[in-house]
Amino acid sequence: MLAGDLAVQLAHYLEYQISLLGLPIFAATSAGRILHLVRSVNKQDLVIAISFRRGLRQTVEGAQQARARGAYCVAISDTYISPLARECDELFLASIESTSFGASYAAPISLLNAILAAVGQYRRTQTLAMVKEIAEEQRKGSRWHDI
Numbered sequence: 001m002l003a004g005d006l007a008v009q010l011a012h013y014l015e016y017q018i019s020l021l022g023l024p025i026f027a028a029t030s031a032g033r034i035l036h037l038v039r040s041v042n043k044q045d046l047v048i049a050i051s052f053r054r055g056l057r058q059t060v061e062g063a064q065q066a067r068a069r070g071a072y073c074v075a076i077s078d079t080y081i082s083p084l085a086r087e088c089d090e091l092f093l094a095s096i097e098s099t100s101f102g103a104s105y106a107a108p109i110s111l112l113n114a115i116l117a118a119v120g121q122y123r124r125t126q127t128l129a130m131v132k133e134i135a136e137e138q139r140k141g142s143r144w145h146d147i
Contacts, residue, residue, distance in 0.1 A: 001027040002034050002062040003050040006103060010050050010076075014112050021119060022130055034062035043070035050076040052096050052103065055083040063087045076108060 003011035008029040015027040028034040041047060049063040060083045067073045067087060075084035075091045085091045094111045096103035120127040 001025065001048045001050070002038070002059045002066075003027065003029050004031075004034075004056040004058050006105070007050040007052065007056070007059070007108075010105065010108050010112060013109070014048070014115070017112070017116050018119065020130065020134060021116075021123065021127055023119070028062065031058040034058050035065075038062050038066045038069065038071075041066050041069050041071040043072075045071040047071045047073045048076065049073060049084050049088060050108070051082065051084055052078045053082075060084060060087060076111065 001011045001015055008027075011027040011029055015025050018025045026037055028037040038047070045066070047063065047066040049059050049066075051059040055077070063073050063075065063084055064087050067089070073088035073090075075082065075088035076094060077084050077091065078094060078096050079085075080091070080093070082091075092111055094108040096105060096108065098104040
């Protein structure tokens with residue numbers, strides 16, 4: 001996963017949720033980390049690049065490098081004219097429009113939840129085994145405060 005600025009929160013959210021399903025995932029959220037991480041991708045890798053509006057340079061250039069190395073690249077953006085739309089194999093659109101000066105991440109979070117649901121259904125047997133283990137840990141695990 002490649003992201004910067006406010007999209008970092010989206011990358012960390014998806015990284016956390018996908019790791020719960022037992023899949024290997026890495027989030028690169030700074031220019032240096034993106035550069036180093038894409039150096040090792042190949043045609044067996046999926047790279048998800050998240051950037052909105054004009055596209056953050058570090059994310060776009062990371063997607064360009066990943067695709068040049070043969071990785072399958074998926075973009076999450078808010079417009080077809082995003083540079084990520086040109087650089088990636090697939091594009092998912094999620095509006096960040098808001099009536100205030102800030103961006104709204106309600107639509108991108110909904111998209112990430114739909115992706116998580118699809119991954120969970122695709123790997124249904126593994127997902128159910130993991131969810132059962134997670135539920136047990138939440139009931140009896142040491143991370144949780146006793147009531």
